[in-house]
Every structure is written in structure tokens, then in C-alpha cells.
Amino acid sequence: MKRLLLWGGTALLFVAAPYLFPGGFALTMLTQMGTFIIFCLSYNMLLGQGGMLSFGHAVYSGLGAYIAVHALNLIGKGSLHLPVALLPLVGGLAGLAFGVLFGYVTTRRAGTTFALISLGIGEMVFACALMFPGFFGGEAGISTNRVVGSPFLGVSFGPPLQVYYLVAAWCILSMAAMFALTQTPLGRMANAVRDNPERAEFVGYNTQHVRFLQLALSAFFAGVSGGLSCINFEIVTAENVSAIRSGGVLLAAFIGGVSHFFGPILGGIVFIFFVVALSGYTKAWLLYLGLFFVLMVLYAPGGIASLVLMQLPVIRAGRWSELAVPFLVAALAAAVALAGLVGLVEMVYRLSEPGASTALQVLGVAFEARTAPPWFAFAAVLAVGLAALRAAARRAGARWDAIQLGLRSGQA
């Protein structure tokens, strides 16, 4: 019942999202989020559920997108009869085929070696993308037009809103399918192979075979997301199979939290927000994203999902109000430190980028990045913020420990 409510709520949120966040910009972002959520969840089938750290997952989504774009062009020419709404399925099947092909090699090994091989396969496919311009379109990529044939029941996929709803439908379907997969014997065995491959072998399972199946299925969903991105952007370039894309999905899934099913969904949302919204403001957005990721690895290896779930027992015990003030103070201190850091980073960028203006303005105060005082000012802000954050974090931590102790003794 609770699960039904959760899924129903999620579906409702997908339907209502364009009305909750109106405007073209929000719609672009929502569409990208839907596509990326599928990609992140498929990635988590490897990292979170199968314990396979992959550095080349974009291979499957990218190749899926390439096959889909060629299929769409064939539909446009009239030599292939397929509704555009089913194009992600083409991408998915292509992803599955490549997953079977490459998975045979990569899943022979686990652990760090698997990570390196997946990286090598990714680089190989990327190098091939520039070598065979006939299929991959070289530097320019392959472009297409998603509006083909006559509209069916008024749906032509011309307007972005229709594309969003297509993405939303596929996203919900894929989410449900991937969640169902975690409940199957294969999903459980993947967990066993992740946690203790030796024991899984003793029970009689071939770990290599389990990893292979898991990777092939994950490649299918990656291909679905590739097919959707092909419809959304109407272009597929070598960037779709690049290491940048593979790294991005790793960052997103980890930031969201790989140990919970819904973690990568949060991660996908946060990541697209970083990419689409922040990249409009600053050239240094990748630096901020990297910093965020490193801080998560250092201080919250469970990702956002774990951070949220950690609060639940405290909320249930009705003691979260005791934490609100220490958390707020820590957040304020972090904001101060962040302001100092952002100031320094932006000044560095203004100095190095040819043609960028070095005259800046913050809170109505104008200053010049070529002079020393603003550097000292921002460094001081950063130092004060960090010191305050340290103190605040220690107090919040002490509070947290005290509550945890109280909860535990309450149980006993």
C-alpha cells in the first residue's frame, strides 16, 4: 500500500511537473532530467547493485542513441515503419546488443580491473567514433528531425511539451522495470556477487555470468535513455560516447547515493541542475561540481539518499527540532565559506580568460580583480567560514551523537 502510494505520487509528480515549474527553460531541464534519471538508474544497476564501478557507461547510451538516430532518419525517409514513441526501444535493443558484445569481455574481471577495462572500452569506442565518419558523423555528429509523418491523435512530438511527456512515460516505465528487477532472483544474486563473490560461487552461481546479465540489462536501459536524448536533442555527436558523459553519470549516481534505489534519481536531478542551470552563470561549474563530489566522497559516502534517510529515525522520535538550530548554523557557516571560495575562483577565472572583464561587483561594491585587496577579503571570508563551519559541525555532531545515544537506549 505504501509502495503503491509512493509510485502513484511519483507518477503524479511527473505529470504535474510542467505546471509546477512553468516556462520553456524549466521544461528543457525537466526533459533532460527524465532522460538522465533513466541513465543514472541503469548505471546504478552496475555500481550500486552489482558492485561494478564502470568508467565507460556512456558507450551503451551513446551507441543506443546513434542506432536510434539512424532509425529515426530511416523513418523520416519512409523506409522504416515505426512510431517515434517506440524509438527508445530501438535504442534500448541496440544498447542491449552492445552490452552483450562488450560485457562478454569486461565482466570477465571484477573490481578495479573491471573499472579499468570499462574505461578502455569507452576510450576505444570514442576513438572509433572519430575513425568511422560514415556511421558516427565525425565531429559534427548525426542530426535528425523528430517530426516525421502525420500527427497521430494530434501528437507530432514537435512541441517540447509532448517530448517531455514521452520522456516522462518512458522514465516511469523504466523506473518501475528497474525496481522490479531488483526484486528478481537475478537482482538479489547481483547483490550477493557484489558483497561476497566467493560465497556466491560456493552456493553454485557463476559470478561472471551474473555480472554479464546485469551489465547487459543495464546497457538496455542506458540505450533507452540514449534513444530519448536522440529524440530530445535531434542530434547525436561523439560527445554522447565520451569519457565526459561516462564520468558525469558516475558523479551523478554517487552524489545521489548508490546504496538506495532512489538515490540516483536524486543524483540525476541535482546533476542536471548543476549542468543546465549553473553552467549558464559561471565557467567554473565543473570545478564546483567536482568539489561537491569530492566532499561527498569524503564526508557522505552514502550520498544524498543516505543523508535524508539518516534523519528519518530522528524525525520519527520527534527530536529533529533539537537538530534544526545546529544544522542551520552549520549551513550558514558553509554558505559563508562558499561565498569566499566562489569569489576567489571567479577572480582567478577573470584573470586567466583572455577578454574577460576584471571589474567585478558584489552586493553593490565594485572592485578590480587585478588589485590585492579583494583577494585578501575573499580569502578572509573563506577562512572565517571554514573555521565557523568546523566549530558548527562539531556542535551539530555532538548533538547528533547525543540523540542517537538517546534513541538507542530508548530501544533497549
Place this chain on the structure above:
Amino acid sequence: MEFLLVQTLNGISYGLLLFMLSSGLTLVFSLMGVLNFAHASFYMLGAYFAYQISTRIGFWPALVAAPLLVGAFGMLVERFGLRKVHPHGHVAELLFTFGLAYLIDEAVHLVWGRQAVPYRVPAELDGPLFQILGSQYPIYRGFMMLVSVAMLVSIWLALTRTRVGLVIQAALTHPQTVEALGHNVPRVFMLVFGGGAALAGLAGVIGGNAFVTDPGMAAAVGPIIFVIVVVGGMGSLAGAFVASLLIGCMQTFAVSLDWSLGGIGIAQAAPVLPYLLMVLLLIFRPKGLMGTREG
């Protein structure tokens, strides 16, 4: 004939450079179990530091100072970063270095811009070293080989003949015993990580001006050295050496040959060759050339 000779020399000098990178990576991996994803970024930092220093005080001080700076940075990374994530396991460590590579690459973008910087071979090393059968061989290539060989010999001596080297070797296989004997194993880890970073930095100093110093140099060489580590066998120094020379020569020859196979020139296919080698090797010899462990 002369083509063969010159290309072999070029291949060896490139292979030795690759080995300077992969040796540090292999040492750190076999000692700490950490595959340092930021290794190629340390290489890039070495080149940029050397460029910055050489514009102020010259190439020769940079040759010494830049690797030391990178090594010091590596030690800080180990002390305040890696050691913190160590309890979370190897995946967390790998992810930490992956994030670090992101940060270093972006920081280089921000500080030095997106274009290549004019880091050049110093005047006294610019010119032909000798003539073989009518074609000239540049001094700098010879200098690169000299530095790499000197570096490798001194590392080998340090690892096998000095007290610190013996402690490191012992800590490779029996960290608990070494700790029980009163050695500070975490400090050994820090030293080795810093040493590996300094090696990568040195490779950057001599590689940066031989090739090109731009923000893409880490991404260009990174995957290759990981392939070398896999091909040579995880954690095997000798394997890394053979694989470095093999891939160095393969790349150099492939780029300069103009044969073609089914419409695709060998030179065009050059970037794919190392990965193809890796895939083939994994199918037929999953341990790698000289690897001892599976898994």
C-alpha cells in the same frame, strides 16, 4: 632502414616516458591497493609547474623544483584526503582520486586557460644530437631517454639497496608485520604516494615540452597508462615496463606508417590500437603479460 632505426628510438623514448608514469601508478597500486585516477593529472601539473617556473628562473631549476612541488602536493592529498576515505574501501578511494582528477583538470583550465601554453625545449637542448643515415635525431629525445633511464635506475637502487626501500618492499606484502616492527606504515604510504606523484610530475616536466602542454594532456595520456597497467598485469613493475615499451613503439610506428586496411589507414587507427591490444589480451590471457593475480 633509417626509418626503422629512428622510429624505434622514438618509440623507446616515448615508451620510457610512459613507464615513468605507469611505474608510479603500479607502485602505488601494489602498495596501497589504490588505483590513482589522478595520476595523469599529476603529470599535467608537472608540465604546468615547469612552464611557470621556467618562465621565471629557467628550465634547469624547474626540472628539480616542479617534481618536488607535485610530490609535496601528492603527499598532502594522501595525508588529508586518501587517508580519510581509506576506511570506506577501495571503491571510495578510487572515486576520491577520480574526483580529484576532475578538480585538478578544472583548476588548470581556470588558472592557465584553455589554450596550450608555450612551454618550449630549452635552447641548449634544441638541435640535432647525431645523424643516422641522413636523418637527424633531436638532442631532446636523447635527453628524455637519459632522464628516464637515470630515474629508473635510481628508483631501482633505492628500492633494493636502501633501508627505506626495503621497508617499502616489506610493507608491500606484510604491512602488519612491518608496523609491528615499529615502522610507521601510514607514513610509508604517504611517502610512496608522494613519490609516485613526483615521478609523474617529472614525466610532465620532460614530456610537456616534447609534446604539448595543454589542459587536454591528462585526458590524452591517462587512459593509455591505465591500459599499460592492465596489459602488463596489475601490480607488476616488470610487466608495466614491457607494456610501456610495447605500446610506446606501437603508437609511434602506427602514426608514421601509411599502410591501410580496408580503407582505414593505420595512422588513423593508431588511437584504438592500445585498447584493442587490451581487449585481445583479456580474452586470451586475463592475468596480463606478467600479472600474478586474477581478480
